[in-house]
Amino acid sequence: MIEVVVSQRRNEAEGICSFELTAVDGSPLPHHEPGAHIDVHLPNGLIRQYSLCPGSANERRYLIGVLLEPNSRGGSVAVHALQVGDRLLISEPRNHFPLEAGAQRSILLGGGIGITPLLSMAEQLAARNQDFTLHYGARSASRLAFLDRLDHKTLAGRVCLHLDDGPDEQKLMLNQALGPVNQGTHIYVCGPGGFMDWVLGEARLAGWSEEQLHREYFAAPVRAQDTQDEAFEIQIGDGGAIYTVPAGSTVIDVLNEHGIEVPVSCEQGVCGTCLTRVIQGQPDHRDSFLTDQERAANDCFTPCCSRSRSPLLVLDL
Numbered sequence: 001m002i003e004v005v006v007s008q009r010r011n012e013a014e015g016i017c018s019f020e021l022t023a024v025d026g027s028p029l030p031h032h033e034p035g036a037h038i039d040v041h042l043p044n045g046l047i048r049q050y051s052l053c054p055g056s057a058n059e060r061r062y063l064i065g066v067l068l069e070p071n072s073r074g075g076s077v078a079v080h081a082l083q084v085g086d087r088l089l090i091s092e093p094r095n096h097f098p099l100e101a102g103a104q105r106s107i108l109l110g111g112g113i114g115i116t117p118l119l120s121m122a123e124q125l126a127a128r129n130q131d132f133t134l135h136y137g138a139r140s141a142s143r144l145a146f147l148d149r150l151d152h153k154t155l156a157g158r159v160c161l162h163l164d165d166g167p168d169e170q171k172l173m174l175n176q177a178l179g180p181v182n183q184g185t186h187i188y189v190c191g192p193g194g195f196m197d198w199v200l201g202e203a204r205l206a207g208w209s210e211e212q213l214h215r216e217y218f219a220a221p222v223r224a225q226d227t228q229d230e231a232f233e234i235q236i237g238d239g240g241a242i243y244t245v246p247a248g249s250t251v252i253d254v255l256n257e258h259g260i261e262v263p264v265s266c267e268q269g270v271c272g273t274c275l276t277r278v279i280q281g282q283p284d285h286r287d288s289f290l291t292d293q294e295r296a297a298n299d300c301f302t303p304c305c306s307r308s309r310s311p312l313l314v315l316d317l
């Protein structure tokens with residue numbers, strides 16, 4: 001854990017602020033690659049994940065960009081209440097959304113605040129003189145963040161802006177943006193759940209393989225309320241204690257009740273912090289973290305939100 005101080009805050013666009021974080025003792029912060037995020041421990045007790053913005057390459061500061069979402073679970077409201085001089089704890093950067101080494105071409109698609117990791121990627125690809133296009137969609141021009149960096153000459157000709165309230169000819173035509181399936185091309189998407197599901201769904205339909213699709217969810221996609229949830233049992237290791245997980249409780253709730261601690265962060269299946277190995281049984285995966293391939297293997301799951309399809313799940317705890 002690193003103790004940081006908010007050293008600057010800046011309005012980037014309507015509803016979006018960036019926060020510069022520097023170590024309280026002034027020491028350099030750990031290096032990170034584009035796509036990385038940090039956990040931010042907020043004064044209200046919530047822990048939230050935020051991608052590191054472009055401009056974080058400077059080793060003495062991190063930048064996060066946060067969209068104020070008053071109807072969310074309170075993370076963004078707590079961040080927007082931060083003032084210069086406030087102190088926080090953050091984790092070291094983790095990267096579940098790295099650029100694919102060896103890609104011949106990269107197509108980056110960001111919706112709203114999802115631009116933050118993608119802009120860092122675009123800047124690195126440009127610095128390495130690699131082939132890419134960045135598509136950035138927002139509801140209106142006033143909601144476009146980091147315009148100074150998007151306008152920078154290093155990205156010239158490689159950024160396409162798409163505004164929901166703009167003329168039809170500038171709207172994102174996904175089949176044109178992706179082009180024909182090509183083995184050397186990789187697609188990266190980050191933004192609201194509906195936007196991501198649309199991009200990934202269309203790409204799969206067009207024949208892009210899972211290995212070519214890279215995504216980072218900020219929040220769990222909205223699930224219809226599942227009235228079918230049933231109780232199931234978990235066993236702690238092969239031959240260990242067996243506990244019931246009732247409908248309405250999570251595996252994490254039950255583990256905590258019995259004094260078994262599994263580290264958690266987002267508690268909504270986004271960050272992978274709670275990932276736990278499954279020795280036996282079939283998880284009902286409800287996360288946005290694992291790939292389809294990883295889910296199909298059924299050898300791990302996220303106990304903060306996932307449940308079980310089999311009556312018993314044996315966990316490697």
Ligand code: FES
Pocket residue numbers: 263264265266267268269270271272273274275287289302303304305
């Ligand atoms: S705590 Fe984030 S996926 Fe479970």
